[in-house]
Amino acid sequence: EPEVTQTPSHQVTQMGQEVILRCVPISNHLYFYWYRQILGQKVEFLVSFYNNEISEKSEIFDDQFSVERPDGSNFTLKIRSTKLEDSAMYFCASSVNLASGGSTVNTGELFFGEGSRLTVL
Amino acid sequence: LAKTTQPISMDSYEGQEVNITCSHNNIATNDYITWYQQFPSQGPRFIIQGYKTKVTNEVASLFIPADRKSSTLSLPRVSLSDTAVYYCLVGAGAAGNKLTFGGGTRVLVKP
Numbered sequence: 334e335p336e337v338t339q340t341p342s343h344q345v346t347q348m349g350q351e352v353i354l355r356c357v358p359i360s361n362h363l364y365f366y367w368y369r370q371i372l373g374q375k376v377e378f379l380v381s382f383y384n385n386e387i388s389e390k391s392e393i394f395d396d397q398f399s400v401e402r403p404d405g406s407n408f409t410l411k412i413r414s415t416k417l418e419d420s421a422m423y424f425c426a427s428s429v430n431l432a433s434g435g436s437t438v439n440t441g442e443l444f445f446g447e448g449s450r451l452t453v454l
Numbered sequence: 455l456a457k458t459t460q461p462i463s464m465d466s467y468e469g470q471e472v473n474i475t476c477s478h479n480n481i482a483t484n485d486y487i488t489w490y491q492q493f494p495s496q497g498p499r500f501i502i503q504g505y506k507t508k509v510t511n512e513v514a515s516l517f518i519p520a521d522r523k524s525s526t527l528s529l530p531r532v533s534l535s536d537t538a539v540y541y542c543l544v545g546a547g548a549a550g551n552k553l554t555f556g557g558g559t560r561v562l563v564k565p
Contacts, residue, residue, distance in 0.1 A: 337497075376498060376541070376555035389552050424497045443553065445497030
């Protein structure tokens with residue numbers, strides 16, 4: 334079964350450093366997302382991405398954050414100048430199949446990766 | 455976005471049916487109801503989605519009354535491995551729209 338993969342599984346960084354979290358969405362998916370979950374708290378939406386641009390973002394996704402799809406497979410989240418409160422689990426997700434003939438199949442299901450745990454010291 | 459309310463936690467025993475009810479009083483006409491499951495330190499996993507009436511798949515059933523102001527996820531014959539947090543989400547079915555996760559219901563299945 335195809336899956337969303339994320340790297341690294343765990344990253345420890347110093348406050349003020351830049352971090353890049355990487356995701357490989359399911360290959361024929363068109364929409365990509367980043368969510369985060371601070372330990373013990375709920376899953377929070379950060380951003381959605383489609384057709385090489387951000388389609389929606391939350392208040393959390395400020396200028397410190399950026400996303401990019403640098404090639405045909407990777408989807409990255411960059412956090413500039415990390416802060417202690419950025420420590421969280423970051424989940425990538427993808428959705429919407431591109432079916433043969435160019436049609437799209439939207440089941441409403443988001444496929445999440447296993448997450449990247451970011452610890453900022 | 456429609457806000458959801460669901461119990462914080464529920465306990466059950468192996469082999470029992472677990473029903474989790476979610477309230478979403480201000481659900482919009484084009485909103486779908488989706489349930490996700492999350493194990494510790496893992497990403498949420500889609501369980502089921504519906505718009506109205508009843509939807510059933512291989513793992514769960516979703517009951518939605520006519521007014522759509524609530525929904526009930528039913529897990530038949532739970533096992534220990536069903537211990538997880540279950541989230542009820544309400545939002546437009548269009549792709550790209552953000553899904554807002556609430557606090558979820560922590561289900562503990564006991565032997």
